[in-house]
Amino acid sequence: MSAELKTNEGSQIAENEAQLVTQRPSVDILENETEFLLLADMPAIDAKQLVVRLEKETLTLSGRSNIEGFAPVEYKRSFRVMKGLEPESVSAEYKQGVLAVHLPKPASSRPRRIQVQAG
Amino acid sequence: MFTLWTDLDRAFFRDPLRALRTSEMGQLFDEFEQKLRRTHPRMKLEDLGEELRFTMELPGVALEDIDATVHNDVLTVRAQTKDRLPEGYRAHLSERENVNLQHSISLPVPVDPEKTTAVCKDGVLSIRLATAPESKPRQIAVTAG
Numbered sequence: 436m437s438a439e440l441k442t443n444e445g446s447q448i449a450e451n452e453a454q455l456v457t458q459r460p461s462v463d464i465l466e467n468e469t470e471f472l473l474l475a476d477m478p479a480i481d482a483k484q485l486v487v488r489l490e491k492e493t494l495t496l497s498g499r500s501n502i503e504g505f506a507p508v509e510y511k512r513s514f515r516v517m518k519g520l521e522p523e524s525v526s527a528e529y530k531q532g533v534l535a536v537h538l539p540k541p542a543s544s545r546p547r548r549i550q551v552q553a554g
Numbered sequence: 555m556f557t558l559w560t561d562l563d564r565a566f567f568r569d570p571l572r573a574l575r576t577s578e579m580g581q582l583f584d585e586f587e588q589k590l591r592r593t594h595p596r597m598k599l600e601d602l603g604e605e606l607r608f609t610m611e612l613p614g615v616a617l618e619d620i621d622a623t624v625h626n627d628v629l630t631v632r633a634q635t636k637d638r639l640p641e642g643y644r645a646h647l648s649e650r651e652n653v654n655l656q657h658s659i660s661l662p663v664p665v666d667p668e669k670t671t672a673v674c675k676d677g678v679l680s681i682r683l684a685t686a687p688e689s690k691p692r693q694i695a696v697t698a699g
Contacts, residue, residue, distance in 0.1 A: 459588060462647065462649055462650065463647060463650045464647040465639065465640065465644065467644070474650060476614060476650055477677075478613040478677030479678045480676065502596075502611070502678055505596055531676070532613030532677015
């Protein structure tokens with residue numbers, strides 16, 4: 436009986452997983468002198484469920500969108516980023532269904548003003 | 555009953571094509587789907603008895619960029635955003651094009667335009683339209699003849 440129950444549970448999970456649609460969010464990648472800014476359209480995600488992970492040179496965004504009456508959508512996308520970004524300095528905010536990830540440039544790659552001295 | 559995008563979703567973007575979507579062809583699908591979502595976001599109209607609820611995904615669109623009207627039992631939603639590039643940044647990749655869309659939906663029952671509320675939370679527009687009193691079912695007393 437318990438074995439049978441388990442099998443049923445298994446198929447139920449498989450069915451739910453099959454219904455989950457994975458989508459690639461639309462993004463803008465922007466840059467100014469001090470940072471890269473990544474904006475991703477990911478509507479209706481609980482901010483606590485949003486995952487922003489920087490591992491070596493790969494930045495991964497993911498989150499599950501749940502809107503009453505709509506099929507749940509898993510948003511997921513990975514990007515290759517420049518070397519030397521510090522995971523601790525990366526910050527993210529979520530507003531109006533848009534995830535904004537700030538990636539400060541490492542100090543060594545920022546443009547530096549060179550003082551010109553009169554000779 | 556009134557699902558628009560979700561049915562399409564079910565028909566085209568589910569299991570049968572999953573294998574395909576992981577391939578290079580899948581990449582094309584993803585890009586096509588992304589573009590489609592800008593002009594045809596997921597939307598839904600539900601009849602909750604006392605009210606109708608219209609839901610539409612509009613990430614990054616502020617309530618002031620949305621215009622919704624009800625006329626002759628047709629709900630029209632327009633959304634238009636201006637250039638959204640934050641000041642001082644230059645773009646390397648720009649997939650989040652400006653939204654410029656209009657959708658008209660025939661409402662299944664008359665509504666009271668005075669009792670309409672709209673909220674936009676986490677990129678989801680939700681409009682609640684109270685059904686007009688004359689559209690509610692009325693009990694008819696049957697008397698013996």
